[in-house]
Amino acid sequence: MLQLLTDPLHYEFIRNALAISVIIGILCPVVGSYLIVQRMALLGDVMAHCVLPGLSLSFFLGIDMMFGAFASGMLGSFLIAWIRSQSRVKVDAAMALTFSSFFALGIILITVLKNKLDLDSFLFGDILSVTGHDIIRTLIIAVIILVAVKAFYKELLFFTFDRTGAQALGLPVNLLHLAFMAAITLTIIASMQVVGVILVIALLIGPALTAYLLTTELHQMMGVGALFGIFSSLAGVYISYYNNLPSGPAIVLVSSSLFLLALFFSPSQGILTRPSSSGSPH
Amino acid sequence: MLEVHQLGVNYRGVKGLESVTFQVSPGQLVGVVGPNGAGKSTMLKALLGLVPVTSGQVHYCTCPLHQQLEKVAYVPQRSQIDWDYPITVQNVVMLARTRKLGWFRSPGRSTQERVKAALEKVGMWDLRDRRIGNLSGGQQQRVFLARALAQEAEIFLFDEPFTGVDAVTEEILFQVFDQLRRSGKILLISSHEWGHSLHQLDRMLLLNQRLIADGTPEQVMTQDNLKHAYGRAWMQSMHPDLGDNLFC
Known part of the structure; x- marks a missing residue:
C-alpha cells in the first residue's frame, strides 16, 4: 500500500505535480471561501476566462505571462463594475457578456498574433509539465495572498458579511474589493497549470463548499476547505497516474465527491444525518 | 448637534430625496416615517454617503x-x-470594533469585554x-443592536428595526433606545409601522421624497400631513387599523 504512494515519487514530474497541487489545494479554498460567502462563485469562472487576451499578448511580447494575465483579468473586473455603475444592467448579465467577449478576443489574438500559446493546456491544465520555476512562482503568489488574508482578516470578514455596514463604518470598501479581485486573478493564474481555466472554478468552490456544510465560521471554512483541497489534489494526481487519466478532471471529481459526501452526511446539515426537527428558521 | 442641510439624492435620474433639511440635538429619539419608497432608507444612507448625494x-x-x-x-x-x-453571534458584534482596533491588530481583552457587555444588554x-x-429574526436584530452598542457611537441610525421581530425584542429595542437617549446620543429610526409606540418618540420626520412634517408625533400625525405624504388614495389604501394606530 505504501509502495502505491511512493512509487510515482521516483519521477521528477510527479514530484513537481504533487508539490504544485498541494500549494493550489491550500490557496484555492481560502480565496474560494470569500467567493462563496459573497454569492459570487461564478466570478471565479469569469475571471478565469478574462485572462486569455492578456496571456496571448504577453506571449507575443515575450514577457512573463503572469503580467499580461493579471492585467487582463483586472481589466475584465473593472469593465464589469463600470457597466454596472453606468446602467441598469445586472451583474450576472454584465459578467456573462464580459467574460465571453474577453475569451473571444483572446482566441482571435492567438490566431492574429500567430503565437504558439497552447490553448489546450490553458483550457485544461498541464500539470505534468510543471517546472521548479513554476512551483516557486506559485508558492510566492500563495504566500502573498495567505499573508494578506491573515493581515486583513477582520476587515475582509466585515466587508464580505455586511458590505453596507463596513462602508458605513468608513472602511475602504472599494480598496478591499480591488484587492479581492487581484487575489482571485492571481489565484487563477497560479492554478491555471494545474487544472486549466475551465476547471479552476471547481477547485475554488468545491473544497470550500464542502467545508461550508461542516463548519460554523469563515476561518474554519477556510482551514477545513484547505484540507479537502490538499486531499483532492493529491488523490487526483495519484488517480491520474495509475489510471492514465487527465489529472485536472481527476482532481475536480475527487473534490466534487467529497462535496456529495458532506451533502448527505454532514452532522448538522447532511440530508441523511441532520436532526429532523431542526433546520434554519426560514 | 446633527445638521442636515438641503440633502438631495438623485439616482440614475430617479429622485430619491429632495432638499431635506433638519437638525437633531443630542438626546433625541427621532422616528422617520413615510410610505414605501418615500426615501426613508435612502435618507439614512445619504447621511453617511452610502448613496450618491447630489x-x-x-x-x-x-x-x-x-x-x-x-x-x-x-x-x-x-x-x-x-x-x-458562516459567522457566530459574538463575531458579528466584534465587527463593530474593526475601525477602533485599526489595521493588523486582533481583538484583545478590552474588546472582548465590550462585546460581552453589549451582548448581555440585549440578552444574547x-x-x-x-x-x-x-x-430567530428578533434574536438576529438584537445581535445587530449589540453590534451598534459595541461601537460606542454618538449617532445611531436604525433602518426598519422592527420588521419581523417578536414582542420581547421590540421591548428590548425600546429599552436600549431610551438608555441611549438618556446618555445624550442621537437616534434616527426609520419604520413604516409605529403602531402603539409613537409616544416613545421625541420627534418625527414625515418623509415622501421631501420632508413633509417635522415635530412631535402629535404635530406630525395630522390628517392633512398624512394625506400629503401618502397621497389621495391614502384613506382607501391604508389598512383601517393602521389609521387608528397612527392617531392614538
Whole structure:
C-alpha cells in the first residue's frame, strides 16, 4: 500500500505535480471561501476566462505571462463594475457578456498574433509539465495572498458579511474589493497549470463548499476547505497516474465527491444525518 | 448637534430625496416615517454617503459627518444581510470594533469585554457561539443592536428595526433606545409601522421624497400631513387599523 504512494515519487514530474497541487489545494479554498460567502462563485469562472487576451499578448511580447494575465483579468473586473455603475444592467448579465467577449478576443489574438500559446493546456491544465520555476512562482503568489488574508482578516470578514455596514463604518470598501479581485486573478493564474481555466472554478468552490456544510465560521471554512483541497489534489494526481487519466478532471471529481459526501452526511446539515426537527428558521 | 442641510439624492435620474433639511440635538429619539419608497432608507444612507448625494451637506459638531463615520452606528435592514453567512453571534458584534482596533491588530481583552457587555444588554450572551443563521429574526436584530452598542457611537441610525421581530425584542429595542437617549446620543429610526409606540418618540420626520412634517408625533400625525405624504388614495389604501394606530 505504501509502495502505491511512493512509487510515482521516483519521477521528477510527479514530484513537481504533487508539490504544485498541494500549494493550489491550500490557496484555492481560502480565496474560494470569500467567493462563496459573497454569492459570487461564478466570478471565479469569469475571471478565469478574462485572462486569455492578456496571456496571448504577453506571449507575443515575450514577457512573463503572469503580467499580461493579471492585467487582463483586472481589466475584465473593472469593465464589469463600470457597466454596472453606468446602467441598469445586472451583474450576472454584465459578467456573462464580459467574460465571453474577453475569451473571444483572446482566441482571435492567438490566431492574429500567430503565437504558439497552447490553448489546450490553458483550457485544461498541464500539470505534468510543471517546472521548479513554476512551483516557486506559485508558492510566492500563495504566500502573498495567505499573508494578506491573515493581515486583513477582520476587515475582509466585515466587508464580505455586511458590505453596507463596513462602508458605513468608513472602511475602504472599494480598496478591499480591488484587492479581492487581484487575489482571485492571481489565484487563477497560479492554478491555471494545474487544472486549466475551465476547471479552476471547481477547485475554488468545491473544497470550500464542502467545508461550508461542516463548519460554523469563515476561518474554519477556510482551514477545513484547505484540507479537502490538499486531499483532492493529491488523490487526483495519484488517480491520474495509475489510471492514465487527465489529472485536472481527476482532481475536480475527487473534490466534487467529497462535496456529495458532506451533502448527505454532514452532522448538522447532511440530508441523511441532520436532526429532523431542526433546520434554519426560514 | 446633527445638521442636515438641503440633502438631495438623485439616482440614475430617479429622485430619491429632495432638499431635506433638519437638525437633531443630542438626546433625541427621532422616528422617520413615510410610505414605501418615500426615501426613508435612502435618507439614512445619504447621511453617511452610502448613496450618491447630489446636493446638500451633513454636519455633526460643525464638521462634515463623512469625516467622522466611526461616531455613527448604522444598522441596515434585515433583508440586506445574508443570514447564512458562516459567522457566530459574538463575531458579528466584534465587527463593530474593526475601525477602533485599526489595521493588523486582533481583538484583545478590552474588546472582548465590550462585546460581552453589549451582548448581555440585549440578552444574547448565552447564545454567543451560535451561528447567526440559527437564530430567530428578533434574536438576529438584537445581535445587530449589540453590534451598534459595541461601537460606542454618538449617532445611531436604525433602518426598519422592527420588521419581523417578536414582542420581547421590540421591548428590548425600546429599552436600549431610551438608555441611549438618556446618555445624550442621537437616534434616527426609520419604520413604516409605529403602531402603539409613537409616544416613545421625541420627534418625527414625515418623509415622501421631501420632508413633509417635522415635530412631535402629535404635530406630525395630522390628517392633512398624512394625506400629503401618502397621497389621495391614502384613506382607501391604508389598512383601517393602521389609521387608528397612527392617531392614538
